[in-house]
Amino acid sequence: MTGSDVVERLRAVLPPAAVVTEAAALAERASDRSGLAGDTGALALVRPGSTAEVSAALAVADATGTPVVPQGALTGLAGGGNALPGALLLDLGRMRRILSIDPVERHAVVQPGVIVADLQAAVADQGLFYPPDPASAAISTIGGTIATNAGGMRAIKYGVTRDSVRSLEVVLADGTVLRTRAQTVKAVAGLDLTDLIVGSEGTLAVVTEATLALRPAPGTQAGVAATFPDVASALEAANAIVTGGALPVTLELLDGVALDAIRALEPDVDLPGVAASGGPGAWLVAVTDDEASATADLARFEAAMHEHGALGVQRAGDERELHAVLAARRQLHPAMRALRGASLNGDVALPRRRLAEFVRGLDAVAARHGIGISVGGHVGDGNLHPVLAFDGDDAEAARTAHAAFADVVALAQSLGGTATGEHGVGLEKLPALAGEFDERMLALQRRVKAAFDPRGILNPGKKLG
Amino acid sequence: MTGSDVVERLRAVLPPAAVVTEAAALAERASDRSGLAGDTGALALVRPGSTAEVSAALAVADATGTPVVPQGALTGLAGGGNALPGALLLDLGRMRRILSIDPVERHAVVQPGVIVADLQAAVADQGLFYPPDPASAAISTIGGTIATNAGGMRAIKYGVTRDSVRSLEVVLADGTVLRTRAQTVKAVAGLDLTDLIVGSEGTLAVVTEATLALRPAPGTQAGVAATFPDVASALEAANAIVTGGALPVTLELLDGVALDAIRALEPDVDLPGVAASGGPGAWLVAVTDDEASATADLARFEAAMHEHGALGVQRAGDERELHAVLAARRQLHPAMRALRGASLNGDVALPRRRLAEFVRGLDAVAARHGIGISVGGHVGDGNLHPVLAFDGDDAEAARTAHAAFADVVALAQSLGGTATGEHGVGLEKLPALAGEFDERMLALQRRVKAAFDPRGILNPGKKLG
Numbered sequence: 062m063t064g065s066d067v068v069e070r071l072r073a074v075l076p077p078a079a080v081v082t083e084a085a086a087l088a089e090r091a092s093d094r095s096g097l098a099g100d101t102g103a104l105a106l107v108r109p110g111s112t113a114e115v116s117a118a119l120a121v122a123d124a125t126g127t128p129v130v131p132q133g134a135l136t137g138l139a140g141g142g143n144a145l146p147g148a149l150l151l152d153l154g155r156m157r158r159i160l161s162i163d164p165v166e167r168h169a170v171v172q173p174g175v176i177v178a179d180l181q182a183a184v185a186d187q188g189l190f191y192p193p194d195p196a197s198a199a200i201s202t203i204g205g206t207i208a209t210n211a212g213g214m215r216a217i218k219y220g221v222t223r224d225s226v227r228s229l230e231v232v233l234a235d236g237t238v239l240r241t242r243a244q245t246v247k248a249v250a251g252l253d254l255t256d257l258i259v260g261s262e263g264t265l266a267v268v269t270e271a272t273l274a275l276r277p278a279p280g281t282q283a284g285v286a287a288t289f290p291d292v293a294s295a296l297e298a299a300n301a302i303v304t305g306g307a308l309p310v311t312l313e314l315l316d317g318v319a320l321d322a323i324r325a326l327e328p329d330v331d332l333p334g335v336a337a338s339g340g341p342g343a344w345l346v347a348v349t350d351d352e353a354s355a356t357a358d359l360a361r362f363e364a365a366m367h368e369h370g371a372l373g374v375q376r377a378g379d380e381r382e383l384h385a386v387l388a389a390r391r392q393l394h395p396a397m398r399a400l401r402g403a404s405l406n407g408d409v410a411l412p413r414r415r416l417a418e419f420v421r422g423l424d425a426v427a428a429r430h431g432i433g434i435s436v437g438g439h440v441g442d443g444n445l446h447p448v449l450a451f452d453g454d455d456a457e458a459a460r461t462a463h464a465a466f467a468d469v470v471a472l473a474q475s476l477g478g479t480a481t482g483e484h485g486v487g488l489e490k491l492p493a494l495a496g497e498f499d500e501r502m503l504a505l506q507r508r509v510k511a512a513f514d515p516r517g518i519l520n521p522g523k524k525l526g
Numbered sequence: 527m528t529g530s531d532v533v534e535r536l537r538a539v540l541p542p543a544a545v546v547t548e549a550a551a552l553a554e555r556a557s558d559r560s561g562l563a564g565d566t567g568a569l570a571l572v573r574p575g576s577t578a579e580v581s582a583a584l585a586v587a588d589a590t591g592t593p594v595v596p597q598g599a600l601t602g603l604a605g606g607g608n609a610l611p612g613a614l615l616l617d618l619g620r621m622r623r624i625l626s627i628d629p630v631e632r633h634a635v636v637q638p639g640v641i642v643a644d645l646q647a648a649v650a651d652q653g654l655f656y657p658p659d660p661a662s663a664a665i666s667t668i669g670g671t672i673a674t675n676a677g678g679m680r681a682i683k684y685g686v687t688r689d690s691v692r693s694l695e696v697v698l699a700d701g702t703v704l705r706t707r708a709q710t711v712k713a714v715a716g717l718d719l720t721d722l723i724v725g726s727e728g729t730l731a732v733v734t735e736a737t738l739a740l741r742p743a744p745g746t747q748a749g750v751a752a753t754f755p756d757v758a759s760a761l762e763a764a765n766a767i768v769t770g771g772a773l774p775v776t777l778e779l780l781d782g783v784a785l786d787a788i789r790a791l792e793p794d795v796d797l798p799g800v801a802a803s804g805g806p807g808a809w810l811v812a813v814t815d816d817e818a819s820a821t822a823d824l825a826r827f828e829a830a831m832h833e834h835g836a837l838g839v840q841r842a843g844d845e846r847e848l849h850a851v852l853a854a855r856r857q858l859h860p861a862m863r864a865l866r867g868a869s870l871n872g873d874v875a876l877p878r879r880r881l882a883e884f885v886r887g888l889d890a891v892a893a894r895h896g897i898g899i900s901v902g903g904h905v906g907d908g909n910l911h912p913v914l915a916f917d918g919d920d921a922e923a924a925r926t927a928h929a930a931f932a933d934v935v936a937l938a939q940s941l942g943g944t945a946t947g948e949h950g951v952g953l954e955k956l957p958a959l960a961g962e963f964d965e966r967m968l969a970l971q972r973r974v975k976a977a978f979d980p981r982g983i984l985n986p987g988k989k990l991g
Contacts, residue, residue: 164769165879210714221712223721224689239967245875246907247686247947249675249725250955250962251990252971256688256721260714277772304629307742353818410710414630442711482712490715497715502704505977506717512973525716 064104064147067125071105071149074117079155081106090152091144093135095489096403099143103130106150112230112238112269115151119267119518120236122149128521129234131263133173133205136197138394138406139487141209141262141523151267153204159183160270167275168227168244173204173268180273189275192219195483196391204268210260212483214387217303217441218310218350219276221483223259230270231258234514244272257509262485263520265513280352282310284383285362286333287371288341292316292420292436294370295343299440300413301365302347307358311348312441313390319437319448320344322396323389330389331382333375341372345440346386393437393446403453405466409473410444410482422472423447430465432458444482471496486524494526529569529612532590536570536614539582546571555617556609558600560954561868564608568595571615577695577703577734580616584732584983585701587614593986594699596728598638598670601662603859603871604952606674606727606988616732618669624648625735632740633692633709638669638733645738654740657684660948661856669733675725677948679852682768682906683775683815684741686948688724695735696723699979709737722974727950728985730978745817747775749848750827751798752836753806757781757885757901759835760808764905765878766830767812772823776813777906778855784902784913785809787861788854795854796847798840806837810905811851858902858911868918870931874938875909875947887937888912895930897923909947936961951989959991 071080081087082105090106091099104127109115122129128148135142144150157174162184169184169191177198181191195206195213205211207229212221219225228244241255242248258265289295295314302312315323317340324332335344345366349358359376366374377383398404411419420436427434438446447469451462470480470493480486480493494503503526510525511517536545546552547570555571556564569592574580587594593613600607609615622639627649634649634656642663646656660666660678670676672694677686684690693709706720707713723730754760760779767777780788782805789797800809810831814823824841831839842848863869876884885901892899903911912934916927935945935958945951945958959968968991975990976982 163879165765166877167768210718212712216712220689223718224685233970237966239964239970243875243944243962244942245877245909245944245947247677247681247875247904247909248944249946249948249950250944250959251951251967252722252730252974253675253688253725254722254970254974257717257719260718265717300630303632351818353816353822357818410708410712412631412710414628439712444710444712477709479708479710479713479715481714482710483714485714486716494715497708499704501702502716505698505704505719508977509717509719509974512970512977 062125067121067127068105070121070125071107071118074121075114079108079110079114081108087144087150090132090135090150093137093140093142095138095140095487097140097143097488100146101144102146103144103148103150106152108152108155110155112232115232115267115269116236116238118149118151119232119234122518123235123516126516126518128518130520131208131267133202133208134200136201137205137209137487138484139489141485141487143488145522154202156269162187162189164189169273169275171203171271171273173202173271175203177201177203177206184275185278188278190278191225191273191275193222193225203271207259207268207271208262209485212439212442212444214311214313214439216439217312218308223256225274226255226259226271227274228272229255229258229268231266231268233266234516234519262487262524264510264524265519279350282348282350282380282383283355283359284346284348284377285359285374286344286346286386287366287374288335289343289345289371291342293417295345296417296420296440298345298366298369298371301369302362303413303441305361305365307351307354309347309362309441310350311346311387313346313438314440315344315390315437316435317342318433318435319393319397322400323392326392326396326399327389330385332386332389333377348383393448397435397448397450400450401452403451405449405462407447407466407469408481408484409447409470409478410442411473411476411478413443415476416440416443419473419476423469426465426468426472430461432461432465434465434469442482488523491526527590532586532592533570535586535590536572536583539586540579544573544575544579546573552615555597555600555615558602558605558607560603560605560952562605562608562953565611566609567611568609568613568615571617573617573620575620577697580697580732580734581701581703583614583616584697584699587983588700588981591981591983593983595985596673596732598667598673599665601666602670602674602952603949604954606950606952608953610987619667621734627652627654629654634738634740636668636736636738638667638736640668642666642668642671649740650743653743655743656690656738656740658687658690668736672724672733672736673727674950677904677907677909679776679778679904681904682777683773688721690739691720691724691736692739693737694720694723694733696731696733698731699981699984727952727989729975729989730984744815747813747815747845747848748820748824749811749813749842750824750839751809751811751851752831752839753800754808754810754836756807758882760810761882761885761905763810763831763834763836766834767827768878768906770826770830772816772819774812774827774906775815776852778811778903779905780809780855780902781900782807783898783900784858784862787865788857791857791861791864792854795850797851797854798842813848858913862900862913862915865915866917868916870914870927872912872931872934873946873949874912874935874943875907876938876941876943878908880941881905881908884938884941888934891930891933891937895926897926897930899930899934907947953988956991
């Protein structure tokens with residue numbers, strides 16, 4: 062069967078507008094934000110408007126052995142959504158309806174193409190709260206964040222995307238439509254495939270509807286930021302905050318280089334504590350959203366900061382100012398990319414106890430390769446984003462950066478950590494899997510994949526080693 | 527290969543005390559607390575003392591095609607731990623060490639035979655908190671609660687066992703020892719098999735070590751209880767509490783029959799609100815563990831109770847009195863069994879919005895079969911335990927009870943609910959699976975099982991349809 066036969070079969074079962082083969086459209090959907098070039102030779106862009114259309118498209122793909130790449134908004138950072146040669150690009154973006162928001166069930170039922178921030182806003186209107194908040198929330202889709210099990214700045218207190226997914230409607234590779242479990246709060250009938258599909262990066266099934274747990278709206282956020290002479294002191298303060306009582310909703314770190322890069326990109330932002338001391342080695346922000354205990358929480362955060370050598374400690378004036386600070390923090394990756402034109406963005410997670418050792422090890426890697434390595438991220442989760450900025454036009458610099466980057470990942474794994482805490486494996490982290498799982502574990506994962514997708518058409522060559 | 531050959535091979539790889547074949551020992555480990563008789567013809571009781579011994583035993587079982595029933599404390603309520611003919615009973619009870627409690631990682635690393643309450647107490651000594659709290663906590667094991675994804679009275683606020691499991695060391699059917707993921711807070715490398723294994727009732731792998739997430743110790747508990755003329759009013763009050771603000775840590779319902787049965791079993795317990803009104807139709811208790819907002823929380827709970835027709839509303843005098851009340855509530859199953867000598871204990875979960883309709887349906891089922899059906903449980907989760915008490919010596923009464931019980935489960939499923947919210951499928955709920963999953967879903971689950979256990983030796987005939 063030729064590619065045009067496959068397209069013909071798709072056109073026979075889908076509305077005309079749902080099957081796009083123009084080269085420009087395929088090129089536009091070739092790559093996510095990983096910096097890895099996706100293949101421009103995909104067969105077609107399929108844009109289903111319903112579960113039935115997803116099912117029909119997959120049935121054709123399965124019958125013809127055609128690979129399928131499920132895609133959301135292509136905001137991923139690991140190449141998971143990148144196009145593959147001869148593949149169907151299954152864009153779920155047209156399925157973007159919020160089907161219900163139910164305060165009694167405390168859940169929302171949504172299609173995969175809903176933008177995360179749109180859902181956050183819609184539930185907030187009803188006094189409810191959808192906790193997952195990746196830096197990409199304004200542009201990423203619910204389906205994409207389910208595929209990657211996205212984390213973000215509120216995971217320390219409320220968990221990652223998986224913790225908010227109650228039930229899924231999915232389409233298997235052969236077009237079979239299934240619901241993973243009842244939409245109840247608790248359910249233990251059968252094996253629970255829900256959490257397995259979350260984070261599987263489109264390799265097991267295509268999510269067509271998600272039932273998402275909501276929480277009561279939290280209180281107004283209040284936060285305090287501090288500068289430190291070095292990252293080690295900031296890490297000590299962070300550990301003291303994590304072990305000292307109720308968890309902050311957000312606990313973020315930036316080192317001095319990342320801080321300067323963000324200030325260069327966002328000159329208008331006022332980062333509390335920074336102006337006063339200038340050029341600090343590290344910056345830490347801690348946020349509470351518990352109004353009843355906010356006064357005590359902030360006092361405790363400040364005490365921990367002072368105790369561990371803060372140069373300056375300053376509260377955000379109000380929630381608006383705090384949100385500006387957090388928005389600036391979200392610019393870590395673009396800011397570091399702007400420094401030299403290109404960057405490699407790490408996503409390691411470590412046992413919190415090993416963070417200081419990891420950061421010392423980063424310095425050694427940087428010295429060995431003669432490259433700067435900056436670090437920032439969700440220190441409260443032990444999920445750091447080491448960033449290697451380099452001149453994108455210099456092939457030698459790129460080689461050096463990639464070699465150093467591999468060492469950074471191996472360092473994290475050697476300390477009991479993982480190559481990826483929230484961005485996903487995609488294509489980028491495939492070489493790192495062997496550093497984390499032995500061959501028997503990878504073989505088991507491939508058998509599980511085959512149980513869902515015997516012909517191996519769903520996002521082949523991604524996620525699994 | 528005969529059974530005695532298998533035992534001989536086991537003795538060759540395990541210490542003498544780890545392989546027990548005495549009939550009395552096998553009979554003692556034949557049945558859990560489901561009331562279903564387990565087979566007394568097991569081949570041997572295997573009591574490993576280490577992961578290596580579990581691996582050695584499973585390698586023999588796999589090589590010889592011998593079924594294996596993983597067992598904890600046999601406190602399960604669905605027959606999941608019941609013995610099978612010719613099987614090895616793999617008792618994890620000797621692996622009962624708490625390996626570490628780490629306040630920086632906020633996790634505990636434990637062996638599967640640790641008693642839940644022992645872990646709760648050990649972490650409390652360090653100002654930490656292990657939230658899962660099934661009614662059986664004083665006698666059930668961590669391994670058993672992982673196998674069933676146990677819930678309990680604090681799930682409404684803190685989630686079920688799965689929500690507290692970070693990483694597992696497991697042994698596959700063929701003896702392969704694997705770690706499911708890094709022990710970090712976040713990790714998205716590879717498919718996450720952790721949550722799939724939690725709740726799989728021993729059908730996928732044997733858990734030999736668990737890394738469990740801990741929280742900061744909550745505040746002192748404070749609670750309020752109310753009596754109502756009927757269950758419908760109590761359900762309305764419960765929904766008002768759930769939708770009105772921060773979630774209570776516990777929100778439990780008993781109907782009048784269950785209340786009377788518990789008072790008969792525990793005559794000394796003082797149930798707030800009950801003495802004053804006498805013989806109410808329903809009783810509801812709501813608890814907060816947030817000290818900073820306790821005053822406001824209790825006032826809100828009370829207002830919701832009054833608004834929805836409470837006959838009497840009374841606060842527990844202090845935490846000690848409250849704990850006595852909750853301990854009494856935990857006696858639901860024994861109390862109902864004591865009423866007539868035998869009982870069938872349901873474990874349905876429903877969308878909270880459908881609870882009132884479900885309870886009305888229960889009355890219809892009871893009338894149709896001419897049997898009393900009582901109800902109590904975790905109303906805040908929509909997880910109710912309908913109980914059918916009957917004369918265990920009367921075969922006709924038992925038949926009637928089982929027929930009515932099947933109707934109760936089907937009723938829950940017809941309202942978007944599940945046959946089991948926290949007890950598990952085991953043997954008891956196998957016939958109910960078809961009411962909840964179609965054949966394609968059950969076939970997928972069997973393929974996933976086969977990916978882990980190709981010879982099908984792990985707890986065969988349980989959990990999966």
